[in-house]
Amino acid sequence: MTFGPLDERWRGLTTGLVLNVTFVAFEALAIATIMPLVVADLGGVALYGWVFSAFLLADLVGIVLAGELADRFGPALPFAAGLALFAIGLLIGGLAPSMPVLVAARAIQGFGAGAIPAVAYVVIGRTYPDSLRPRMFAILSTAWVVPGIAGPALAAFVADHVGWRPVFLGLLPLVLVAGSLALRALRSVPANPERVARRVLLDAVRVASGTGLALAGLQAHDLVLSPALVAIGLALGIPALRKLLPPGTFRASGALPAAVLSRGLLTFAFFAPDIFVPLTVTTIRGESVALSGIALTAGTIAWTTGAWIQERTVFRVGAAPLVRNGFLLVAIGIAAMGLVLNYGVPAWLSVPAWGIAGLGIGMAYSSISLTVLRHAPAGSEGAAASSMQLADILGNALGTGLGAVAVASAVAASGSAILGVALTDSIAGALAVAGIVIASRLRPATV
Numbered sequence: 469m470t471f472g473p474l475d476e477r478w479r480g481l482t483t484g485l486v487l488n489v490t491f492v493a494f495e496a497l498a499i500a501t502i503m504p505l506v507v508a509d510l511g512g513v514a515l516y517g518w519v520f521s522a523f524l525l526a527d528l529v530g531i532v533l534a535g536e537l538a539d540r541f542g543p544a545l546p547f548a549a550g551l552a553l554f555a556i557g558l559l560i561g562g563l564a565p566s567m568p569v570l571v572a573a574r575a576i577q578g579f580g581a582g583a584i585p586a587v588a589y590v591v592i593g594r595t596y597p598d599s600l601r602p603r604m605f606a607i608l609s610t611a612w613v614v615p616g617i618a619g620p621a622l623a624a625f626v627a628d629h630v631g632w633r634p635v636f637l638g639l640l641p642l643v644l645v646a647g648s649l650a651l652r653a654l655r656s657v658p659a660n661p662e663r664v665a666r667r668v669l670l671d672a673v674r675v676a677s678g679t680g681l682a683l684a685g686l687q688a689h690d691l692v693l694s695p696a697l698v699a700i701g702l703a704l705g706i707p708a709l710r711k712l713l714p715p716g717t718f719r720a721s722g723a724l725p726a727a728v729l730s731r732g733l734l735t736f737a738f739f740a741p742d743i744f745v746p747l748t749v750t751t752i753r754g755e756s757v758a759l760s761g762i763a764l765t766a767g768t769i770a771w772t773t774g775a776w777i778q779e780r781t782v783f784r785v786g787a788a789p790l791v792r793n794g795f796l797l798v799a800i801g802i803a804a805m806g807l808v809l810n811y812g813v814p815a816w817l818s819v820p821a822w823g824i825a826g827l828g829i830g831m832a833y834s835s836i837s838l839t840v841l842r843h844a845p846a847g848s849e850g851a852a853a854s855s856m857q858l859a860d861i862l863g864n865a866l867g868t869g870l871g872a873v874a875v876a877s878a879v880a881a882s883g884s885a886i887l888g889v890a891l892t893d894s895i896a897g898a899l900a901v902a903g904i905v906i907a908s909r910l911r912p913a914t915v
Contacts, residue, residue, distance in 0.1 A: 473604050478596065482604070484650025485591065486611045488584050491642045493615035495558075495577075498623035498639075502632045509632065512567025521683070521865075522571045523578035525676040528861045530582020532672035532712060535590070535854025543587040543850075544654040550583025551647040555640055562636030589853030591657055593841040601841060602779040605834035609775035616768035671708040672858075678705020679862065683869040687876070709862075713855050724843040724852065726909035730791060731836050732859035737798050737900040738829045740867030741805055742767065744875065744889050745822055748808055752886055753815040763818040767826030774830020778838075787835040788910040794832025795903035801825025802897040809886055809893075832903075839910050867896065 473482040499519070507516055530553075534546040557577030564570040592604050623635050678701040685697025710718075713728055720726040745767075749760035774797075778790055804821030807813045837856070844852030871892040878888030 473596065473600055473607060478600075480649060481591065481595065481653035482607065484646060484653055485588050485604075486607060487642075487646030488650050489588070489608050489611040490615060491639060491646050492581055492584055493612045494619045494642070495639055497615055497619035498635050499574075501620040501623040502627045502635050505627050505632045506570065507567070510564070510567045510570065515567040515571055518571050519567075519574050521680065522575040523581070524861060524865055525680050526575040526578030527582045528676045528679070528858060528865075529669070529672040530579040531586045531857045531861070532582075532668050532675075532854045534583035534586035535850035535857075536668045538587055538590040538850035539848055542654075543590050543657050544651060546583045547587045547647075547654055548651055550580040550587070551643065551651070553577070553580025554584075555643050555647075556580070558636050558640055558643065562633045585857055586850060586854055587654065589837070589841065589857075590850045591654065593844060593849035593853070595657055598842070599783070601838055602782045602834065605837050606772075606775040606779040609772050609830060609834060613768060613772050617765060668712060668854075671711050674708035675705045675712065675858070675862075678702065678708070679865055681705075683865065686869060686873045689877070689880075709858075712858055714852070717855075717859075720906045720909050722843075723839060723910055726906055727836050727839040727843070728855050728859050730795075730832070730903055730906050730910070731840075731856050732863035733899045733903040733906065734795065734798070734829060734832055734836065735860050735863035736867035737795070737802070737863075737896045737903065738825060738867075739864045740871040740896040741802050741825075741889075741893050742822075743868050744871060744885075744892060745805065745818060747875070747885060748805065748889055749815055749818050752809060752884075752889070753811070755815045759815060759818070763822045766819050766823035770823040770826030771830035771833075774827045774832075775834045776830075777827075778831050778834040782835055782838060787839045788907055790835040791832045791839075791910055792904050792907035794828040794830070794835065795900050795907060797828025797831070798825050799828075799897050799900035799904070801828060802893050802900060806890060806893045806897070809890055832907075836910075870895070 473479075503516065503519060506519075530550060534550055537546040554577050557573045557575075557580060560576065561570055561573035564573055588608065592601055596604055626635050626638065680701070681704065682698050682701030685694045685699075685701060688694045688697060714722075714725045716722055717725040717728050720729050742764075745763050746757070746760035749755045749763060750757055774794065782790060801821050801824040804817060804824065808815060808818050808821065840852050840856045841849060871888075874891045875885045875888030878891070879885050881887075
């Protein structure tokens, strides 16, 4: 008899996890859409980027702490705490009288949001049988499709007709409903009280602070301040990062370290050029916003398609070939987007180009997740998943941060963003090629 994630035994848990991923996706896409209106109302445009950076860096700390707590006390405790903080952040954000308050609210949100993916990986690793894990990763990827398509348009409609504050406050009922459904099922997931506690909070704060200082230094464009901030950030963050990642991660020595490193390379390679797809299509090539939106939607839908390809094939071919081919497709997509910078190439090529990249990350992303859970020590799934998500976030933050610096420098030097986007694409493409090589160190998945 064939069982699936929606069978009676797992139905409540699956539904709760999917709904929680859905509201996080809606929140992320909605806030990005309405931020110009928020700045027009509150002012403080200098803090625009920190609305996102504060969330991301606090999310990093929340992920590490939630993974550790989930291993020791079970996932229900960190999930409930994270859900409460996320809701408090939404409430403060919706009532924020100024941009500094909004930045603080986003940090609270980010700290709480870190618990949701950390708990999801722990639950999948401990509750679902090995045969259902690839399908669960595919289902969770699918949870981004509706928010990816409808979220920005719905947020823009609400903000235009009612105001930007209801976008924050309107998510609260969804958070409460989805959270209560998941929390009921999470109480039965076991803990591992015998696991030796790690002092991870201070190290996570050091990594987040170091990342923030390094990115601030890159954005400062000051001959003295910039290198000083970058040096301090690296000195603060790298030693702490080594403690939080599996031993041998930077050398990719072993399946688990190689999988964690691959995740960081993958998110850097994809998200660094991803944020410049609209800029390439609209500002550089002079095409419509609609075309850039279609290209991003193609990437979102293809990502989900790649996750389902993983679900259908991972036990037959193994995770390593899927990760390798995923990196290859991301590299091809990046190269094609680089061609779109050339005025002799039709701009509509951006749609299949970013669809190819999306297909690649969908295949590799879920396969890496499966590899991490399969090689995580029993009872330490939370720590292993947190390491992977830590690499995930750092790859995203560094990729988008370095890309932003490259584009800003190009505009300052020549008045055009083309060279900056081309440099970003080149770095991302090189890391995708490196990912192809590292993927060979992932042992094939076996039943």
